[in-house]
Amino acid sequence: MSDIRRSILWVIFGFSLILIWDQWQIHNGKPATFFPGSSQPKAAATAPANASVPAASAALTGGGSATPPADAPAIPRETHQVRSDVLALSFDSEGGSLVSASILPHATETGKAFRQSQTPLQLLVQDDKHTYVAQTGLIGAAGQALPTHKTPMRLVSTDSAMADGQDRLTVRFESQPINGVVLAKTYTLQRGAYDIAVQHEVINQGSAAIAPQVYLQLVRDGTKAESDTPFYSTFTGPAVYSDAAKYEKVNFEDVDKNKASFQKTASDGYVAMVQHYFASAWLLGQGVERENFVRKVGGLYSAGMLTSLGSIAPGASQKLEARLFVGPQEEKKLEVIAPGLELVKDYGWLTILAKPLYWLLEKIVKFVGNWGWSIVLLVVLIKAAFYWLNASAYRSMAKMKAINPRIMEMRERLKSNPQQMQQEMMKMYREEKVNPLGGCFPILIQIPVFIALYWVLLSSVEMRNAPWMGWIIDLSSPDPYFILPLVMALTTVFQTALNPLPPDPMQAKLMWLMPIMFSVMFFFFPSGLVLYWITNNVLTIAQQAYINHSMGVPLKFNIPKFK
Known part of the structure; x- marks a missing residue:
């Protein structure tokens, strides 16, 4: 029988080294050796209900988008800056996409550098080095071209900053008609809130009924958060939540190998992009049927949802309410925004103990x-x-x-x-x-x-x-x-x-x-x-x-x- 001294040594330090080795493996893009099931069990992948998901890939790369009629006045491509008390946002008039988001209460720098310069942390970004954006658009039936995130849009709202005493700020984009269809996007920012209400209004000005789908996606490169080190690593990548399958992390490496497994259809939950301390997520209302997707297109990773608006008659319109979260993983605030959203703050297999400790x-x-x-x-x-x-x-x-x-x-x-x-x-x-x-x-x-x-x-x-x-x-x-x-x-x-x-x-x-x-x-x-x-x-x-x-x-x- 081994004596107590050796047992204590191997239990404490051996177990610690096992955990550190697992994190080293994950940091280097390999699966954990000793605790491969540290994340929530993943639901079996199911085939999408229809063939509309591949169309989102086309939308991501610009395929499936259409140009306005030749006689329509050109809309210049511009960037529009908007600011609340906690978020500084930049929208691209191409598709009305959110291409930059800075978290004002949090600085990019930490430690000594924080005292010298307090530049707000930029979570969403699109430049020569990094891409991390939020995009939405429409997919038509039978390949019908409709407005996408590549379609030029005109800013029709006027406010650019939340004034003192103002509790909300609205940003509205409208596309020119494509095949008689106009897409209007309205972003509503609330004071003190990191979740943005996003309304999609589809107006059918054509002569025939349409049955479009709306896609909501987060697109980013595969770079890790700068706060990670070789000695400790946190998860960076897509995550899918539903009441049926709970919280499912999707590794970039699994997406590369086309082995990503997650709940493909749901009527609740969200799709997120997670990194150390911060996250973004698209949320639809409870009961709204959607198809979740995670894929790699053109060197970038896309995670999002597709949902149908049903049939829209000529002269009619249909609205879809969604929310976009962009902010820090503050557990108590996340719990209020949506069920399960606090799980983007990932404690792994010890969540049941970690939550009461927090x-x-x-x-x-x-x-x-x-x-x-x-x-x-x-x-x-x-x-x-x-x-x-x-x-x-x-x-x-x-x-x-x-x-x-x-x-x-x-x-x-x-x-x-x-x-x-x-x-x-x-x-x-x-x-x-x-x-x-x-x-x-x-x-x-x-x-x-x-x-x-x-x-x-x-x-x-x-x-x-x-x-x-x-x-x-x-x-x-x-x-x-x-x-x-x-x-x-x-x-x-x-x-x-x-x-x-x-x-x-x-x-x-x-x-x-x-x-x-x-x-x-x-x-x-x-x-x-x-x-x-x-x-x-x-x-x-x-x-x-x-x-x-x-x-x-x-x-x-x-x-x-x-x-």
């Missing part, structure tokens, strides 16, 4: 007013909740430490007879009433809780440019002076020194080297995560030292001999 953290922040101290207090509360469970583990470790000299002597004396050595060890454990695994299981139970807290801190956009104290001005960025990582490394070494050494010299060296190697990675981690780990280390050391003292086990630092 709830508690948010409550503490409202009381304390500082995210850094709130992290410290949350870890204190968690350690207090697990105090008696930890006490059981540390008492077992203290007993092991007390009899460790005798075990070392016995193993040296009987090293030529392993079978007798094992028998003598088991006899000693029974006589001293020591369970070699007594400290393992209590710690194992707590691991999911602390991993869930890790993902809460990594995923919460509130950490961006949130100060703690002194030199820590951004809990989402690494410590600029590496003070916290050094403290973390020292507390990890101190904690390791309190544990009894394994009898095997090689195991003893590994017991020291692994936490040191593990600590090195924290030099690149966000300060908030390092602060959380330091607090946990300090509380663990204090409790372990107190229990050792209460049991009469002398404080002794166990350091192996490195030769």
